[in-house]
Amino acid sequence: MSNPIPEKFSDLMEKKVFASLATLMPDGTPQVTPVWIDFDGENLLVNTAVGRQKDRNLQRDPKVSVMLIDPENPYRYLEVRGKVVERTLDGADDHINKMAKKYMGQDVYPYRQPNEVRVLYKVKPEKTSSMG
């Protein structure tokens, strides 16, 4: 296991970046939404709710791209293309709280809807491109 993220851009994994996650619709059209982003040293972690468009897309087709713009310099960015290697409900609740801490400074994710089930995706990076 080696870190697939270029050292020069590893800071973007720590910053409060609203990443752009691209998935694929049933007809192959890309779909892009902002996501909170996490990195475990090997895979990118994306947390969403069961049943959302991105969840349906990712179950159908594992090919994704995640693009992170440096909040301090919009001309500096990292794109990571790869594939979903795991989808799990285990630990997804703890993980969304971890993300709420990172992005909002709150111990518990405050936007939870009634009956919402969180799901955690692990994306294995295959290719990166960058600028800046």
Next chain:
Amino acid sequence: MSNPIPEKFSDLMEKKVFASLATLMPDGTPQVTPVWIDFDGENLLVNTAVGRQKDRNLQRDPKVSVMLIDPENPYRYLEVRGKVVERTLDGADDHINKMAKKYMGQDVYPYRQPNEVRVLYKVKPEKTSSMG
């Protein structure tokens, strides 16, 4: 011709938003890069340089997504999915200067490389989704 952009989000077309443009690689993997964005009342306009990955992708497959996060509120965004309806070199130089004015306050695009040829894409919106 009717404006396909929801009135509530039309301000995002005027702001200095670094949009996330998703195109498709030859194997169907999405590719995402930040772009300056323009809107002519009917189509989204994206300006790039001939030969770049996104130019090659867009010539092969017209399906795209453009996602704009409000610079003043990262939890407010608009996604526009659609298709390329025109690729032209005509007016692309003037247009990149217009974008330099919008984003940098400069009359002439300052990042031009030797031998760079600008190309202008027009994307017809087919579907929008949003939050906030």
